[in-house]
Amino acid sequence: MDIKVLGTGCANCKRTVALVDDVARESGVAFTLEKVEDIRAIMGYGVMSTPAVVVDGKVVHAGGVPAREKIAQWFAA
Numbered sequence: 001m002d003i004k005v006l007g008t009g010c011a012n013c014k015r016t017v018a019l020v021d022d023v024a025r026e027s028g029v030a031f032t033l034e035k036v037e038d039i040r041a042i043m044g045y046g047v048m049s050t051p052a053v054v055v056d057g058k059v060v061h062a063g064g065v066p067a068r069e070k071i072a073q074w075f076a077a
Helices: 011-027 039-044 068-076
Strands: 002-006 032-036 052-055 058-062
Touching: 002 011, 011 032, 011 068, 052 068
Parallel strands: 002 032
Antiparallel strands: 002 052, 052 058
């Protein structure tokens, strides 16, 4: 599973990276996690509000820190 957290480095972006990493490790699913801070790359996903999360090329969340339960659903599928 390829996960990207899109954001410029704000506190919420950093919290999102840590939370996604934590939940992914708990799930036991093999994953890669990348933090994308380049504004052009972020805009390339059509995201206008960060932090945002991209799972396997699809934007699954944008505009705030996602709930732990929501993140867990991405790994359950």
